[in-house]
Amino acid sequence: MENQFDLVIIGGGPIGLACGIEAKKAGLSYVILEKGALVNSIFNYPVNMTFFSTSERLEIGKVPFVSNNPKPTRSEAMEYYRRVTTTFNLNIKLYEKVQTVTKVDDEFSVHTSKNEYLTKNIILAIGFYDLPNKMDVPGEDLQKVSHYYDDPHKYAFQKVLVVGANNSSVDAALETFRKGSEVTMVIRKDEIGRRVKYWVKPDIENRIKEGSIKAFFNSSLAAIREKEVDIMTPEGAITIPNDYVLALTGYQPNFSFLKKIGLTLSDDEKLIPVHNETTMETAVPGIYLAGVVCGGMETHVWFIENSREHAYKIVDAIKEKMLNQSGAVLR
Template sequence: MLDILIIGAGPIGLACGLEAKKAGYSYLIVEKGCLVNSLYKYPLNMTFFSTSDRLEIGGIPFASIQAKPNRPEALEYYRRVADSQGLNINLFEEVTALEPVQDYYQVQTSKAVYQARHVIIAIGFYDAPNLLDIPGEDLPKVRHYYFDPHFYYKQKIVVIGANNSAADVALETFRKGADVTMIIREAELGRIKYWTKPDLENRIAEGSIKAYFQSHLTAIRENEVDIQTPTGQITIPNNYVLAMTGYQPQFGLLQKFGINLSPDFKRHPQYHPETMETNLENVFLAGVICGGMDTHIWFIENSREHAVKIIRHIQEQTRVV
């Protein structure tokens, strides 16, 4: 019987593990992928918007060469945190069911069954991309994830999106020899890192990167795509479509567990903001999952405190009992 089972070994799941260990609770972190799985899927050359001190967990210093760390530095940091603190983690083990049994929960995974008095759900949102729902989206040329620009050398690519991910993809692939066209639903670029936005604006202005604003794809075929623009539909040659359209949490998993979601498009899960407890007694949420479809609300730097709130509440419950 565990005191706490934590679902997700991202930065916030690790932070929950650190707080549980500090408080003397028996705990286990279960992760369906690798350690900090979402960060691992980030683009190879990605630089964080936040400074390294804002990405720290458990008060453990994060030293980086530049003020804003990159992906390899973040992976190194979280690996070292897990190792140096001896965190109890099972990787590549997916949670499939959560069932209440008297005063504890039975947690079924792909490898075992666990019993825990408290469950913390700290899953991210990077596994479920927002789809375009247009003909041809299922072709192999369509990618919802981007890793390295070299692959797209001498290729005609379409980048869908107006925010950070789309900006990084457009600039990196352009500088590695791709012919880049951006498709942007809005009339202007969106939320983009301040050191990136002027670069992209200048590339668009000079015509190095083509951009269609207030436009969207209507169909994808093997060697071309259709674009609906304000002046009508056009067809352009194309080798790859990189749809940087964002991602969403695993709502199906939350519903399967019995956690209430708001009925609107936002699909905010129900939880108490002071304790992070959901409508299920002794089941808590932590991290980006708390925002539902508003995935831009919670980040590592402002949700690492969720771990402190949860463990403090469990301690207060224990004292009352």
């Protein structure tokens, strides 16, 4: 069958590509399915984003990642992963969203927006960038509210409210401020996030200290209207004028999809998909996890640099399983 493979990889980000590389090296037939552009999450990062990691820690397939900067940029990363895809001539289908995964006898049927694929093994390398953590406040559905930040020029000379205190929020606050925005931050805790990039943290703290950026700590956004917002502060509720809200409150994996295909999640607030940390196989035999999805709500645990090894673990496990089933040696 034309669309029958040893392995279907769902997700065409860096870890999905790494899994494809290892599958190809092992002689497995495979296909990578990506609902958007190549490395879609990176494509949707802010245009001026700089990675925390150095370039060598983002490498896959032993292909060198040469950057012009100490820390690579979004555009450099997209070019690098495109070059890796070309180097290995990876079998990847872009703009093809997986809709359902069902078990048919001893195989999985993977239905997408364009095709159906049959396979005995699936890797979920789906990341977490698609579903923002909602604030559940009145007005969150207004057009001026965004859970994603792209280009600071859009917000030039506007009154911008940034919700959050981690890397994406801090980058948005600083970049829009430097484009002439009047920036206010609403921060749930009493300080800037401790995981903020070390070369950026002093910058935001100094801008807040000098008053260039207004910050409300131990506070929350209470309501959003077309021309103003309500903020609940330790001193009580206040209302300030506002043009745009950047609600950069983090993201989460697609738990409904994971549950729909039969995966079991931990019964605590972390919602970690149950899996074998040696093989990365889930409680559903034949379905494996790779990358940040392994952490459930703990999206800060897994990164490109520490989850590249998932590709090796999974492909080795699949090879061993196929060897046990057939007695044939895979090259």
